[in-house]
Amino acid sequence: MTARRSDTTRAAILAAARERFATDGFERATIRAIAADARIDPSMVMRYFGNKEALFAAAADFDLRLPDLSETPREEVGAALVRHFLHRWEGDETLMALLRTAVTKEAAAERMRSIFAGQIGPIAARMSPDPAQAATRAGLVATQMLGFALCRFVLRLPPVVELPPEEAIAWFSPTVQRYLTGEVDLYFSHDR
Amino acid sequence: MTARRSDTTRAAILAAARERFATDGFERATIRAIAADARIDPSMVMRYFGNKEALFAAAADFDLRLPDLSETPREEVGAALVRHFLHRWEGDETLMALLRTAVTKEAAAERMRSIFAGQIGPIAARMSPDPAQAATRAGLVATQMLGFALCRFVLRLPPVVELPPEEAIAWFSPTVQRYLTGEVDLYFSHDR
DNA sequence: CTCGTTTGCCAACACTTGTTGGCAAACGGT
DNA sequence: ACCGTTTGCCAACAAGTGTTGGCAAACGAG
Numbered sequence: 001m002t003a004r005r006s007d008t009t010r011a012a013i014l015a016a017a018r019e020r021f022a023t024d025g026f027e028r029a030t031i032r033a034i035a036a037d038a039r040i041d042p043s044m045v046m047r048y049f050g051n052k053e054a055l056f057a058a059a060a061d062f063d064l065r066l067p068d069l070s071e072t073p074r075e076e077v078g079a080a081l082v083r084h085f086l087h088r089w090e091g092d093e094t095l096m097a098l099l100r101t102a103v104t105k106e107a108a109a110e111r112m113r114s115i116f117a118g119q120i121g122p123i124a125a126r127m128s129p130d131p132a133q134a135a136t137r138a139g140l141v142a143t144q145m146l147g148f149a150l151c152r153f154v155l156r157l158p159p160v161v162e163l164p165p166e167e168a169i170a171w172f173s174p175t176v177q178r179y180l181t182g183e184v185d186l187y188f189s190h191d192r
Numbered sequence: 193m194t195a196r197r198s199d200t201t202r203a204a205i206l207a208a209a210r211e212r213f214a215t216d217g218f219e220r221a222t223i224r225a226i227a228a229d230a231r232i233d234p235s236m237v238m239r240y241f242g243n244k245e246a247l248f249a250a251a252a253d254f255d256l257r258l259p260d261l262s263e264t265p266r267e268e269v270g271a272a273l274v275r276h277f278l279h280r281w282e283g284d285e286t287l288m289a290l291l292r293t294a295v296t297k298e299a300a301a302e303r304m305r306s307i308f309a310g311q312i313g314p315i316a317a318r319m320s321p322d323p324a325q326a327a328t329r330a331g332l333v334a335t336q337m338l339g340f341a342l343c344r345f346v347l348r349l350p351p352v353v354e355l356p357p358e359e360a361i362a363w364f365s366p367t368v369q370r371y372l373t374g375e376v377d378l379y380f381s382h383d384r
Numbered sequence: 385c386t387c388g389t390t391t392g393c394c395a396a397c398a399c400t401t402g403t404t405g406g407c408a409a410a411c412g413g414t
Numbered sequence: 415a416c417c418g419t420t421t422g423c424c425a426a427c428a429a430g431t432g433t434t435g436g437c438a439a440a441c442g443a444g
Contacts, residue, residue, distance in 0.1 A: 005441080006391065025296040027219040031432065041393050046433060102347055103295045104217040109347050116349060139343065139351030140363055146347075147339015151331065155294055155301050155338075157308060159331030170376045171332055175367050184362045197411080198421065223402065233423050238403060 010048055012038040017059040021097035026056060026105050053107070060098045060108065064088065064119040070126070077127060078177025082169050085145050089153065096153055099146070116142045127180040140179035144172060202240055204230040209251040213289035218248060218297050245299070252290045252300065256280065256311040262318070269319060270369025274361050277337050281345065288345055291338070308334045319372040332371035336364060 016037035020029035031052055035042040049055040065088065072080050089095060098115075102108040117138065124138035125131065148168070151160040163171075208229035212221035223244060227234040241247040257280065264272050281287060290307075294300040309330065316330035317323060340360070343352040355363075 004390085009391080025219075027217075028296055030430080032430090042432085043394085043434075044392065047391090052432065100295050103292050103342075104220055112347055113349055135351040136355065139349050139355070142349055143339040143343045143352060144336055144367075145339070146342055147335040147337070150295075150338055150342055151335045155304055157305055157331050157334055159327040160335060163328065163331070166378065167376065170378050171371070174370070174377065175336075178366070179363070184359065185366065186358070186362050196420085201421080222400080224400090234402085235404075235424085236422065239421090244402065 006048075009038070009040060009044065013040065013045055013048060013055075014059055017055055018094055018097055021056060021059055021101060022093035023096075024100075025103075026101040026108070031055075056097075056101065056105075056108070060094060060101065060111065062092075062094045062098055062111075062115060064115060066119050066123065069123060074127065074181065075177065077123070078175075078180055079169060079173035081123070081141070081180075082145075082172045082176050085148075086165055086168060089149055095149070099149060099154065116146075124180060129181065129183070137179050141176050144175050144179070148172065198240075201230070201232060201236065205232065205237055205240060205247075206251055209247055210285055210289055213248060213251055213293060214285035215288075215292075217292040217295075218244075218300070223247075248289075248293065248297075248300070252286060252293065252303065254284075254286045254290055254303075254307060256307060258311050258315065261315060266319065266373065267369065269315070270367075270372055271361060271365035273315070273333070273372075274337075274364045274368055277340075278357055278360060281341055287341070291341060291346065308338075316372060321373065321375070329371050333368050336367050336371070340364065 013034065016034045017029070020034050020037065023029075024033075031045050032042045034055075035045050038045075045055060049058055067080070067084055069077050069080055098108055098112060102112040117135070120138040120141050121135065124141065125134040128134045128137050148160070151157045152163070205226065208226045209221070212226050212229065215221075216225075223237050224234050226247075227237050230237075237247060241250055259272070259276055261269050261272055290300055290304060294304040309327070312330040312333055313327065316333065317326040320326045320329050340352070343349045344355070
């Protein structure tokens with residue numbers, strides 16, 4: 001299969017789409033704007049990807065690329081996870097496109113769900129003292145990691161934006177570690 | 193100031209707007225749909241509120257209504273905060289409208305920032321061992337609370353949706369408590 | 385070179401959006 | 415009963431959207 005000339009264009013469209021979707025969200029990112037960024041005619045986007053939804057699906061193809069943590073000591077998995085998320089977030093705007101879109105488009109939300117269930121789930125399954133709690137623990141981890149991404153990259157809450165990476169890791173690691181391996185203390189749920 | 197007949201209409205529009213903004217987000221919620229829900233002509237929405245942005249501003253007028261925690265024992269503030277957020281979230285769709293919109297509209301994001309800085313900030317200021325860390329601690333609390341809301345109400349991650357309130361309180365209270373009063377352990381940030 | 389295929393642009397469609405102006409009906413103080 | 419004000423609807427606009435079809439130029443195997 002020889003490299004066609006169109007592959008360059010296809011890649012340019014995908015790059016422009018990712019950027020627009022990431023900063024503007026699905027509805028505000030227009031095909032025309034994406035095409036302009038890619039220095040191409042809007043109609044080309046249609047011929048290459050069919051329609052806007054399919055374009056988004058192609059642009060938001062995402063993998064958390066979680067490292068293999070089976071060799072990591074139990075008590076350090078939380079820190080390793082937080083550290084990985086932090087680095088993964090910074091460079092790739094694909095996840096931001098997905099997050100911004102998942103808020104209003106059900107299809108994107110579904111993909112987000114499957115990503116987190118499929119990738120954090122197995123880790124939680126291996127870490128959890130009780131296998132029945134694995135899904136819950138994966139969900140708890142997701143709340144903290146996605147909450148951080150939301151506040152830092154989307155809402156841009158100043159104190160969260162300015163948080164140095166090492167400090168973020170220091171704060172969030174114990175949280176994630178507890179969500180994965182800790183016991184729930186129902187003492188806190190008493191209404192007092 | 194006697195009650196005008198238009199007050200009813202105004203309220204109906206606001207209620208419909210809140211619902212649409214909450215479920216669809218700013219761009220997908222159309223004036224026409226909101227007007228239809230309120231059983232009114234679209235042009236009336238304009239006369240009452242000027243334009244769509246002003247309508248959103250009126251509909252998303254929000255207050256966290258945090259309780260006075262000055263009498264609450266230090267070690268129970270985290271649980272009290274989590275419990276309050278949980279209850280506040282369920283009943284009012286205004287915050288969801290704000291969250292869904294803040295993801296794509298800068299003005300809404302700014303309001304979100306001021307709400308959290310203005311409301312959690314003072315609590316963090318009173319709780320933090322070091323006053324200089326107050327803003328950071330408030331931000332950390334925001335990541336966990338907003339992350340929970342995002343996963344439960346917007347993305348609808350199944351394990352987070354199914355989490356019973358008491359259990360959610362039990363899991364998140366220690367986290368929030370630590371963000372407010374705990375010490376950061378830089379041990380976790382070492383790259384190992 | 386030849387000619388089918390690929391790659392691209394232009395123009396236009398059908399539709400939805402926020403928004404506006406005019407006009408009819410209901411209201412309400414005098 | 416009168417008449418200015420309020421409340422409402424209808425029709426339309428201008429702008430922007432995703433999307434389509436046709437046609438020209440570049441390509442590339444024979």
